[in-house]
Amino acid sequence: MLPREFLDTITAKFSANNVFTDAVDCYAYAYDNSRRISPPEMVIFPLDVKQIQLVMQLCNQYRVPVTPRGRGTGTAGGSLPERGGVALSLERMCGFHMDAANRVMVSEPGVLNQQIQDEARRHGFFWPPDPSSAAYCTVGGNLATSAGGPHAVKYGTTRDHVLGLTAVTGAGEIIKTGCYTTKGVVGYDLTRLIIGSEGTLAVISECTLKLTPLPSAISGIVAHYRDAESCADAIIRIMSQPHTPSALEFLDRGSLNLIRTRNPHVVPSDATTLLMIEIDGSESEISTAQNAILSACKNSGCLGATIVPDIDSLWIARKTLSPLLKDIAPKKINEDIVVPVSRLPELLANLSRLATKYEVANVNFGHAGNGNIHVNLLIDPDDKDQLRRGELCLNEIFDLVISLNGTLSGEHGIGSEKRAYIGKEIDDATITLMKSIKRVFDPENILNPGKLFPN
Numbered sequence: 001m002l003p004r005e006f007l008d009t010i011t012a013k014f015s016a017n018n019v020f021t022d023a024v025d026c027y028a029y030a031y032d033n034s035r036r037i038s039p040p041e042m043v044i045f046p047l048d049v050k051q052i053q054l055v056m057q058l059c060n061q062y063r064v065p066v067t068p069r070g071r072g073t074g075t076a077g078g079s080l081p082e083r084g085g086v087a088l089s090l091e092r093m094c095g096f097h098m099d100a101a102n103r104v105m106v107s108e109p110g111v112l113n114q115q116i117q118d119e120a121r122r123h124g125f126f127w128p129p130d131p132s133s134a135a136y137c138t139v140g141g142n143l144a145t146s147a148g149g150p151h152a153v154k155y156g157t158t159r160d161h162v163l164g165l166t167a168v169t170g171a172g173e174i175i176k177t178g179c180y181t182t183k184g185v186v187g188y189d190l191t192r193l194i195i196g197s198e199g200t201l202a203v204i205s206e207c208t209l210k211l212t213p214l215p216s217a218i219s220g221i222v223a224h225y226r227d228a229e230s231c232a233d234a235i236i237r238i239m240s241q242p243h244t245p246s247a248l249e250f251l252d253r254g255s256l257n258l259i260r261t262r263n264p265h266v267v268p269s270d271a272t273t274l275l276m277i278e279i280d281g282s283e284s285e286i287s288t289a290q291n292a293i294l295s296a297c298k299n300s301g302c303l304g305a306t307i308v309p310d311i312d313s314l315w316i317a318r319k320t321l322s323p324l325l326k327d328i329a330p331k332k333i334n335e336d337i338v339v340p341v342s343r344l345p346e347l348l349a350n351l352s353r354l355a356t357k358y359e360v361a362n363v364n365f366g367h368a369g370n371g372n373i374h375v376n377l378l379i380d381p382d383d384k385d386q387l388r389r390g391e392l393c394l395n396e397i398f399d400l401v402i403s404l405n406g407t408l409s410g411e412h413g414i415g416s417e418k419r420a421y422i423g424k425e426i427d428d429a430t431i432t433l434m435k436s437i438k439r440v441f442d443p444e445n446i447l448n449p450g451k452l453f454p455n
């Protein structure tokens with residue numbers, strides 16, 4: 001229950017249409033793309049940094065938990081108000097402006113990724129973080145999760161494309177981190193600390209996004225293989241030569257079969273695994289890179305590798321995979337593990353072994369150039385036995401990833417879904433230091449409490 005005085009103060013300070021307290025309205029803010037549901041007791045829509053600060057100060061005063069939220073597309077439960085309290089929805093802070101001379105876009109947190117891309121494109125630029133959810137996820141959410149996407153293999157993730165930000169800490173202080181220029185070494189790099197902190201340290205109220213010039217041309221290669229081993233070998237060969245593809249996506253047998261249900265002619269009928277490769281640059285750079293990458297694709301298990309000047313239809317098919325999987329297994333376990341590219345053969349072989357061992361249907365696809373694979377365990381959690389087998393399988397998958405020198409999450413974050421496993425990757429001393437940092441930013445532990453670390 002929210003304290004009466006807190007409720008009265010909020011309703012006095014905010015206009016009625018920027019605060020929800022009705023349980024039905026609040027329910028729309030109870031879920032994200034994880035399997036859990038957890039309603040807030042109040043939703044507040046701040047319109048500027050001062051309003052965010054006011055909410056944070058009042059939440060500190062009355063010890064009310066507050067959970068920042070963009071558009072709730074996160075898959076790790078990060079935006080779920082697990083302990084009730086306030087869902088702080090940034091979706092109405094939607095201002096942004098382009099500064100072409102400095103190659104930056106200054107954005108409020110509620111702007112959609114796609115809006116940034118559309119505006120940047122008009123000036124010949126793009127912002128490299130390109131999650132498949134671009135059309136409906138926010139820049140604030142992208143920063144808080146350090147989102148990535150297919151182009152991260154060449155361009156990196158959100159952390160690599162933000163110069164600075166303004167935020168309100170858990171303690172209610174407004175801070176400015178980083179700078180407006182592409183060079184700057186004054187003080188600690190708090191920008192990179194806050195990026196990826198999943199709304200546990202500070203609420204991002206503005207950010208300076210570093211833009212990249214659009215490539216003058218884009219081309220593609222599609223290569224398919226007789227088995228996963230040959231495909232993994234080709235990924236290693238591609239990444240071992242010096243021409244970096246702008247995307248290198250892997251689709252396994254299950255993914256291809258799913259795509260065939262919607263688009264029967266998009267993938268070759270004899271393919272069991274497939275690589276979608278994008279190459280960008282000037283025409284001459286593309287021509288050189290294309291030859292080198294095509295040759296790297298062609299190992300003994302390659303059934304075909306062809307240049308496709310327009311790979312748009314394949315991208316559409318690739319982007320429909322997540323929703324398609326949800327159709328057949330709405331409450332599937334969906335992970336985004338990463339291993340060094342050189343360890344992909346061991347990862348794929350062992351994923352298949354573990355799926356057989358636990359009798360769990362498994363579909364894998366993802367950003368192979370980063371070694372970032374979306375592992376989907378198609379279980380029905382309402383079936384207790386399936387859920388138990390799925391969880392045992394997942395536990396072993398995480399052990400496998402760590403043994404291969406990998407990491408538990410490449411782009412989705414830890415949130416509540418993976419916090420039980422964080423100790424597999426991060427040692428006690430480092431977790432203790434991280435918790436101390438959390439206390440400095442948020443001494444009353446009111447900002448997204450309980451996320452990231454095991455309870």
Ligand SMILES: Cc1cc2nc3c(=O)[nH]c(=O)nc-3n(C[C@H](O)[C@H](O)[C@H](O)COP(=O)(O)OP(=O)(O)OC[C@H]3O[C@@H](n4cnc5c(N)ncnc54)[C@H](O)[C@@H]3O)c2cc1C
Pocket residue numbers: 032033067068069070071072073074075077078079090109130131132133136137138139140141142143144145146147148149150198199200202203204205322323411412415448
């Ligand atoms: C179909 C689909 C495809 C996806 N594809 C990708 C992909 O390719 N790559 C990828 O990286 N992700 C992907 N995602 C996951 C998700 O879209 C991203 O994590 C996205 O960045 C979340 O943005 P959001 O606005 O929905 O944030 P939310 O889900 O609302 O929040 C995510 C986290 O950020 C915090 N947060 C949000 N706004 C702020 C703020 N202003 N200040 C501080 N903390 C904040 C929240 O507390 C939470 O911890 C996909 C999701 C879906 C549903």
